[in-house]
Amino acid sequence: MIKDLSILIPTYNNVCIELVKSLYKQASEISNNNKNSFEYEIIVGDDGSTNKKTIEENEDINNIPNCRYITREHNEGRSAIRNFLARQAKYSYLLFIDSDMVVKNKSYLDNYIHAENSDVIYGGYRINGNHEILKNNLRYIYESKNKRNGNASERRKNPYSDFHTSNFIVRRALMLEYPLDERFRKYGYEDVLWGKKIRLKGIKINHVENSLSFEKFESNADFIAKTEEGMNTLYQFKDELKGYSIIINYAEKLDEFHLKGIVSMLFSLIRKLLKRKLSGNKPSVFLFNIYKLGFYCSLTNNA
Numbered sequence: 265m266i267k268d269l270s271i272l273i274p275t276y277n278n279v280c281i282e283l284v285k286s287l288y289k290q291a292s293e294i295s296n297n298n299k300n301s302f303e304y305e306i307i308v309g310d311d312g313s314t315n316k317k318t319i320e321e322n323e324d325i326n327n328i329p330n331c332r333y334i335t336r337e338h339n340e341g342r343s344a345i346r347n348f349l350a351r352q353a354k355y356s357y358l359l360f361i362d363s364d365m366v367v368k369n370k371s372y373l374d375n376y377i378h379a380e381n382s383d384v385i386y387g388g389y390r391i392n393g394n395h396e397i398l399k400n401n402l403r404y405i406y407e408s409k410n411k412r413n414g415n416a417s418e419r420r421k422n423p424y425s426d427f428h429t430s431n432f433i434v435r436r437a438l439m440l441e442y443p444l445d446e447r448f449r450k451y452g453y454e455d456v457l458w459g460k461k462i463r464l465k466g467i468k469i470n471h472v473e474n475s476l477s478f479e480k481f482e483s484n485a486d487f488i489a490k491t492e493e494g495m496n497t498l499y500q501f502k503d504e505l506k507g508y509s510i511i512i513n514y515a516e517k518l519d520e521f522h523l524k525g526i527v528s529m530l531f532s533l534i535r536k537l538l539k540r541k542l543s544g545n546k547p548s549v550f551l552f553n554i555y556k557l558g559f560y561c562s563l564t565n566n567a
Contacts, residue, residue, distance in 0.1 A: 266377040268303040270353030270436070274345040275308055275322070275363035277315045283363060284308060284325050290373040292329070302377065306331040308363070309349045312339035341449035346429060350439045358439055362430040365389065365476040375474045376433055383467050385433040387474030390414035393481065402484040402547040409549050416471040423469045424459035425508050431476045438467070452494030453501060456508050484543045491552075492559060499563040511560050524561050531558030 271287055273280060284306055291304040306325075310333065313319050325333035334352065336345070350358055359376065369375070379385050391407045391414075398404040412418035412426055419426040429444070442461055448454035459469065482490070498509060506512055518524040531538075538555050541547065 266357050266433075267301055268355035269305075269357050269359055269373075269377065269433075270355040271304065271306040271359045271361065272346070272349040272353060273306070273308045273361050273363050274311060274342070274349060275313070276311045276339065276345075277313045277318050278363045279318050279321045280308060280363035281322060281324055283361070283365065283367065284328060284331055286367040287361075287373065288328050288331060290367070290370070294374060294377065303355065304330060305354065307349055307352055308333045309345050309352070310335040311341070311345040312336050341446065342429075342451070343444035343446045343448045343454045347439075347443040347446065350436060350443065353436055356436055357433055358436050359433045360429055360431070361476065364478070364480045365430060366392075366479050368392075368477045369474070372474060372476070375472070379433075379472055379474070380470060382470035383435050383438050384462065385470045385472055385474075386419070386427050387431045387433075387472055387476065388414050388416060388419060389428070389430055389478045390475045392477045392479050398481060400484075400545045400547065401481045402542055402552060403481040403487040405547065406487075406549050406552060407478065407481075414475045416473045419471040423471055424463040425456065426471075427455060427459040427469055429455040429458070430478075431474075438462075448497065448501075450493050450497050451490055452497040453505060453509075457501060457504055460504070460508055484547055488539060488542055488555070491556060495556060495560045495563065499560060502564075511557060514557055515561055515564060518561065524564065527558060528561045528564075531555075531562050535559075535562075 271291070273283065287306055291306070295302045295304060308322065308325055310319065310322065313335070319335060322333050325331050336348070346360060376385065376387070391404065393404055442465065444454050444458050448457070462469070498505060498511060502512055515524060518527055535558070538551055542552055542555060
């Protein structure tokens, strides 16, 4: 059993006080149970939020026992804020949770602290939302198709590639020894490279069924913009992420048959049409995957 835990929540322009309250309720119940000796803290790290109202609402976190809300002046990126929180933590195990996640399981924390002892434990996430309302939302459709995120047995088939920093426990000493790569300042893939790093060190990721709920879905246009940012990140670190990305694998196959340049040219011709279809009603996951591959090939072809 894990005896002490620092719950760390990086956030940016997102009100997460309800998430903190739900975690505090579970942690305090475990701590107050005389059968357990359990200490905890909850730290929210604000990575330079620009929305003053959001900051003001999150400041109420400081009024919850064992909870802290720390603001940083500048946005340093997804890796840096997590490394900062790891240094701020005082307990031997860290639980990282993205601020847009929702706790649905009343035994969520209890499941983690009684999980099989491991240096790294990943619980996954599940998509929740009103299908009738969200049936034309590209992010909702895309995430709903990816069943392995909420299925530990599927994730165990590719334990290091199917790992995300949205919901995982790690020994603090290990996180300090192997921090996230702070070159990753933009969206995407810092968790994949970290998974590769600990695999090379022979450290096991224990995949368990202890998912959080993902319920916030940006507009189609915003998700496409975020995806383009992710493809730029993937291209920037393509050499280090080789073998850990299906997009890189497909691009290499196209290159083997001297087709990458053709794909890049075709993408430049239909990019606006694809983007218009994906941004509108009834977006297609198939076309979205084509868009990602075409966008990535255009980056490699224009380099």
